[in-house]
Amino acid sequence: MSQYDLAKIGYLFLNNGVWDNKMIVSKQWVEQSLKSYHEWIYGFNYGYLWYLKNEKNEKTGEAYITYSASGAGGQKIYVIPELDILLIVTSRTSLVKDNSHILNDVIGKFILPSVG
Numbered sequence: 626m627s628q629y630d631l632a633k634i635g636y637l638f639l640n641n642g643v644w645d646n647k648m649i650v651s652k653q654w655v656e657q658s659l660k661s662y663h664e665w666i667y668g669f670n671y672g673y674l675w676y677l678k679n680e681k682n683e684k685t686g687e688a689y690i691t692y693s694a695s696g697a698g699g700q701k702i703y704v705i706p707e708l709d710i711l712l713i714v715t716s717r718t719s720l721v722k723d724n725s726h727i728l729n730d731v732i733g734k735f736i737l738p739s740v741g
Contacts (some may be wrong), residue, residue, distance in 0.1 A: 628713045630696075631700065632639070635703075635704050637649055638658070638659070639704050639709070639711050640652075642655045643670075657672075658674070658675055659672050665736050672692070672731050675692045675693065676694070677692050677695055678690075678691050678693075680732045680733050681733050682733060683738060685732050687737075688711075689707050689708065690706065691704065699715070699717055699728055700716075700717035701713070703736075705737075709735070718738050
């Protein structure tokens with residue numbers, strides 16, 4: 626998928642399924658998708674293909690609910706609804722091993738301190 630396709634998915638979820646004033650995905654589906662159905666030992670919860678996390682701004686200590694979708698090798702969608710932020714990452718963190726988990730630190734260390 627291109628970064629534009631990933632952004633469209635993130636935008637739909639950021640806007641409760643609405644695109645150009647039309648309901649594309651029901652609000653109920655968005656809400657169901659973003660509920661926690663499994664708790665991971667890495668500090669994440671998991672919904673319907675979304676990782677859910679309370680992300681802490683390392684500068685201010687303020688916490689925000691975030692959700693993200695993750696593809697192979699660093700393709701990610703990050704959404705921070707309270708701040709109306711949608712972040713798309715298309716990268717390859719390693720040619721040998723998938724190290725895309727290192728991207729998870731970007732929100733708390735760099736994005737949140739730069740906006741709040």
